[in-house]
Amino acid sequence: MPTNLIVDTVFAVDALLTEDELGWKRKARAFADERIVPTIESDFENEYFRRELVAELGAAGFLGMHLTGYGCAGASAVAYGAVCLELEAADSGWRTFVSVQGSLAMSAISKHGSDEQKSTWLPKMATGEAIGCFGLTEPGGGSDPAAMTTTAGPDGDDWVLNGTKRWIGLASVADVAIIWARDPEGTVRGFVVPTATTGFRATPIEGKLSMRSSIQCDVTLDNVRLPASAVLPHARGLSAPFSCLNEARYGIVWGAMGAARTCLEAAVERSRTREVFGAPIGSRQLVQAKLADMFVEYEKGMLLALHLGRLKERGALTPAQISVGKLNNVREALSIAHTARSILAGDGITSEFPVMRHMANLESVRTYEGTDEIHQLVLGRALTGIAAF
Ligand code: TGC
Numbered sequence: 001m002p003t004n005l006i007v008d009t010v011f012a013v014d015a016l017l018t019e020d021e022l023g024w025k026r027k028a029r030a031f032a033d034e035r036i037v038p039t040i041e042s043d044f045e046n047e048y049f050r051r052e053l054v055a056e057l058g059a060a061g062f063l064g065m066h067l068t069g070y071g072c073a074g075a076s077a078v079a080y081g082a083v084c085l086e087l088e089a090a091d092s093g094w095r096t097f098v099s100v101q102g103s104l105a106m107s108a109i110s111k112h113g114s115d116e117q118k119s120t121w122l123p124k125m126a127t128g129e130a131i132g133c134f135g136l137t138e139p140g141g142g143s144d145p146a147a148m149t150t151t152a153g154p155d156g157d158d159w160v161l162n163g164t165k166r167w168i169g170l171a172s173v174a175d176v177a178i179i180w181a182r183d184p185e186g187t188v189r190g191f192v193v194p195t196a197t198t199g200f201r202a203t204p205i206e207g208k209l210s211m212r213s214s215i216q217c218d219v220t221l222d223n224v225r226l227p228a229s230a231v232l233p234h235a236r237g238l239s240a241p242f243s244c245l246n247e248a249r250y251g252i253v254w255g256a257m258g259a260a261r262t263c264l265e266a267a268v269e270r271s272r273t274r275e276v277f278g279a280p281i282g283s284r285q286l287v288q289a290k291l292a293d294m295f296v297e298y299e300k301g302m303l304l305a306l307h308l309g310r311l312k313e314r315g316a317l318t319p320a321q322i323s324v325g326k327l328n329n330v331r332e333a334l335s336i337a338h339t340a341r342s343i344l345a346g347d348g349i350t351s352e353f354p355v356m357r358h359m360a361n362l363e364s365v366r367t368y369e370g371t372d373e374i375h376q377l378v379l380g381r382a383l384t385g386i387a388a389f
Helices: 019-046 053-059 077-090 092-112 115-127 239-273 285-313 319-349 355-367 372-384
Strands: 132-135 151-155 158-169 176-182 188-194 200-204 216-226
Touching (some): 019 053, 019 077, 019 355, 053 092, 077 239, 092 132, 092 158, 092 355, 132 158, 176 239, 188 216, 188 239, 239 285
Antiparallel strands (some): 176 188
C-alpha cells in the first residue's frame, strides 16, 4: 500500500483543504522528504542542528507564514497547520524550529511590537537570515509563568534585565530573543533582545534523549542593558506571552498528527511484510485491531486539527479549544507511537525505523507549551468555573 493512502482514506481530510492549502502541504511534504528525512536519523543520533536548513525553510516561505506583511506569506491557519503536520512527520525538532521562529518570536513582535521592531526583525526572520527565540520559562516554574522572577529595571532611558530562563529553544543560535520580565510594578513586559547584547548568555542543555536534532538552552541575563526602544509597546501582563503560546499550541495540534502518521505508516507497512508463524502479522486479528485503533485516533486528530483551524480563521478559536487539541492530539500521537513500536517488535527500538525517535520527541511535545495536566486543568476550569491549578 502506498504510504500516503492512509491519509487519503475514510475522512479524506485532504479533500477538505483548498487548493492553496494543498499547495503548502505538498511543498512542506517535499521539503521534509528531500531535506530532513535523508539525514534526520544521524542528526538525531549526533545531536546535530542542521543550520543550513533555516534559510531553506525561509525560502520556502514557512517562517511566520501565517503572519501578514513584512515579507510574511499571510497564509491561512489551516495552511500553516498542514505545514506543521508535514514537517513533524519528518521530525518534531524541525516543526519546533518553525514554531519557535514563527509562532513565538515573530508572533510576539507582530502582535505586540512597534513598527520599528517589526520592520527591523520580521523580514529577516521570515527569510531565516535572523533566528529568534522566546524566553518565558524559568527554572523555578515551567507550568507557572506567573512565578517569573526575571526583572526589568528602568535606568534612565534604558532597561536593565536580570534573571535566568530554561528550556529556551534555539537560544544559542538565535540572533534575537523575546524576553519576558517583570517591571518594578510587577507587570510582565516583553523585550526584543539582540543576543549579542553584553550579559546575554545561552548554554545548550546537554543529555537530552528527545528533540536531539534541535537545541534547547539555559539563558542567563546578567545586567543586560537595552534602549527604551527594545520594549514591546503593546505587551503588558502575562496574557501577552500567552497569546503567543496559543499560536504555538495550535501548530502542535497539527504537528503531532504528522509524527503519528509516520508511526502509523511504519506499522502498516510492517504488518504487510513481516511474517511470523507462517503468515504476515497483518493477517492476525490482534494486529489489525491495533492498526484500526491507531487509525481511528489519527483520523479523529486530523478532523480536530482541521476544525480548530477553521475556527481560528474565523477568529473564533478559544484557549480552551486549543487545550482540547493539544491535549488530545499529542496524547494520541504518543499512544500511536507506542502501539506502532509494539507491532515492530524488537526492530522498533532501532533507528532503522523512525518510531522510537518520534516517541522520544513526543515526550517533549507532551511537556512543552503546557503539559497534559495543565491542559486538563484549563478544561476543568472551563467546565466547572473553578481554577484548580
Ligand atoms: P493567570 O496567571 O491568572 O493569567 C494571566 C493572564 O493571562 C491570561 N491568559 C491567557 N491569555 C491568552 N491565552 C491564554 N491561553 C491564556 N491563559 C491565561 C489570563 O486571562 C490573564 O489575563 P489578565 O488580563 O486577567 O491578566 O493565568 P491563568 O490562571 O489563566 O493560567 C494558568 C495556567 C496554568 C493555565 C497558565 O499559567 C499556563 O498555561 N501555564 C502553562 C505555561 C506553559 O505552557 N509553559 C510552557 C512554555 S513553552 C515555551 O515557553 C517555549 S517552548 C518552545 C521552545 O522554546 O523550544
